[in-house]
Structures are given as structure tokens and as C-alpha cells.
Amino acid sequence: MRKNVLVASALLVLCAAALTGGIMWWNGGFAVQATVIAPSKADISRAETLMPTDGSLAKVYARSCMACHSVADAQAPLTGHINGWTQRFSERGSRGLLKSAKEGFGNMPAMGLCTDCTDEQYTALISFMSGREDSQ
Missing domain, CATH: 4.10.910 (30s ribosomal protein s13; domain 2)
Incomplete structure (x- = not known):
């Protein structure tokens, strides 16, 4: 019993x-x-409009990343939401995030819908989305 x-x-x-x-x-x-601070309405609005300053990277972001990383309901860390990315960097580091992008993580498909991206492009996209690169 x-x-x-x-x-x-x-x-x-x-x-x-x-x-x-x-x-x-x-x-x-x-x-x-771990608990991640939820994005504010301003964070969500900002994520919908941010684009990489590099034109070729902006095209890749628009076709492969933006659909999930600019929508709060997609459960992906929002582009430009520093609080959402800081914890991921501290838990997995840059290499771990690159690995997640290439192999998939949670709801994110392997290669993040960018089957032709190089490691350098993935790294630049992660840097941009996490707010570690200038955007317009």
C-alpha cells in the first residue's frame, strides 16, 4: 500500500x-x-519589424527565421528580446545555440528552415536575433 x-x-x-x-x-x-521573462507588447511589436542590416542576411532571416522568431505565440525566442536570449546563451553558449539551429531544438526544425545556410550565417542570424548585432 x-x-x-x-x-x-x-x-x-x-x-x-x-x-x-x-x-x-x-x-x-x-x-x-528555467524561467524566462515574458516579452512585453513593445518587445513583440519590435520583433515584428527588426531586420538585419546586412541585405543578404536579411533575405535569409525573412525566409527562414522571421515566421517563428517574430511571433510571440510561436514559442521561439523573439528577435531582439534580450531577456529571452541571455538565458539561452548562459545555458548553451554560442556553440550550443549553433548546434540547436543545425540539429533542431524543441519545436525548431533541424537547420531552422535554412538548409543552405553556412555556420557563419547561422552564427550571424543568432547574433542578430539575440540583439548582439545592429539592426534597423
Whole structure:
């Protein structure tokens, strides 16, 4: 009887944590999901209009990244939302974010819809979206 209560309690805790976003399934194991400050209405409006200053990179961003990274409901970190990107950089670093872009992460497909991008382009796109590069 005690064993059943313990198992039921453990399942309840795991379900509650999963429902509140405390745990997410990632790469075959559990990873703790940290709290990210939600973007404000101004952040969302800004994300809809930001574009890389480099013309060729702007074309790649428009066709491959903008559909998700400029829409709050897409659950992708918004372009220009520093708080949304800072934590990702501290958790995974630049190389980890590049790996996520190439291999996929969560809802993001592998190659991020840019099958012809080079590592340099991915790095520049991440830099732009995270607010670490000038934009217009």
C-alpha cells in the first residue's frame, strides 16, 4: 500500500512539474527549464519589424527565421528580446545555440528552415536575433 502511495505521489509531482513548464522533454532526457521573462507588447511589436542590416542576411532571416522568431505565440525566442536570449546563451553558449539551429531544438526544425545556410550565417542570424548585432 505504501509503495502505491509513493508511486502515485511521484507521478503527481512529475505531472504537476510538466504542466507548469518546470520540466521539458529534450534530447532523450529531462532538462530543467528555467524561467524566462515574458516579452512585453513593445518587445513583440519590435520583433515584428527588426531586420538585419546586412541585405543578404536579411533575405535569409525573412525566409527562414522571421515566421517563428517574430511571433510571440510561436514559442521561439523573439528577435531582439534580450531577456529571452541571455538565458539561452548562459545555458548553451554560442556553440550550443549553433548546434540547436543545425540539429533542431524543441519545436525548431533541424537547420531552422535554412538548409543552405553556412555556420557563419547561422552564427550571424543568432547574433542578430539575440540583439548582439545592429539592426534597423
